[in-house]
Amino acid sequence: MLRALLILGCVSLAWAQKYGVGKPATAADIAARDYSVSARGVGLPPGGGSAKEGQELYVKHCSTCHGLKGEGDAEQGNPAIAGGVGTLASAKPVRTVGSYWPYAPGVFDYIRRAMPYDNPRTLKADEYFAITAYVLSLSGVVKPEERLDAKSLPEVKMPNRDGFVPDPRVAGKKPVY
Numbered sequence: 626m627l628r629a630l631l632i633l634g635c636v637s638l639a640w641a642q643k644y645g646v647g648k649p650a651t652a653a654d655i656a657a658r659d660y661s662v663s664a665r666g667v668g669l670p671p672g673g674g675s676a677k678e679g680q681e682l683y684v685k686h687c688s689t690c691h692g693l694k695g696e697g698d699a700e701q702g703n704p705a706i707a708g709g710v711g712t713l714a715s716a717k718p719v720r721t722v723g724s725y726w727p728y729a730p731g732v733f734d735y736i737r738r739a740m741p742y743d744n745p746r747t748l749k750a751d752e753y754f755a756i757t758a759y760v761l762s763l764s765g766v767v768k769p770e771e772r773l774d775a776k777s778l779p780e781v782k783m784p785n786r787d788g789f790v791p792d793p794r795v796a797g798k799k800p801v802y
């Protein structure tokens with residue numbers, strides 16, 4: 626599969642050159658498409674928003690799939706994104722954004738990159754901040770009025786931040802954030 630893709634990639638590049646279509650991506654092209662935000666929040670955009678502001682946006686863009694309280698819809702394959710905090714080590718672990726995800730900037734990054742599932746990357750940075758705040762508030766991680774932005778989001782301590790153990794195969798190596 627990978628080989629087929631590589632061959633296809635080379636062929637299409639050759640075609641592009643032969644027929645004069647397309648152009649090599651410049652550093653600016655790549656920067657414009659680079660959505661990456663690190664666990665510590667490097668790469669977060671300007672703007673911000675609170676859970677209070679995010680509630681209406683969440684209802685409009687997210688609740689049909691994830692439910693009004695982030696409970697999800699297992700039958701439809703839409704994961705729960707709130708609740709379950711403190712259940713991971715129990716007999717009935719409930720894995721959600723609130724109970725599992727270690728870093729808040731990662732939550733923002735994922736939502737901005739991939740959601741709404743049927744219409745990804747269509748909202749503004751302020752809206753993604755507000756929706757992220759709302760999702761986190763559903764698990765009691767942030768308060769309704771708390772404004773999340775490039776400075777405050779990395780300071781949010783996710784409940785399961787310390788629930789991960791180092792992989793013994795890379796023990797001693799510094800993690801890259």
Ligand code: HEC
Nearest residue numbers: 686687690702703704706721722736740741742743756760
């Ligand atoms: C059309 C249905 C749909 C809509 C609308 C939608 N989602 Fe999702 N969402 C999904 C599905 C399906 C997945 C699982 C995707 C996967 O695992 O690849 C998902 C995954 C997620 C996850 C990751 C959950 C985890 O722990 O792995 C988050 C967070 C999330 N969605 C938030 C949102 C937010 C916020 C919105 C609104 C901006 C939204 N979603 C809108 C269907 C939807």
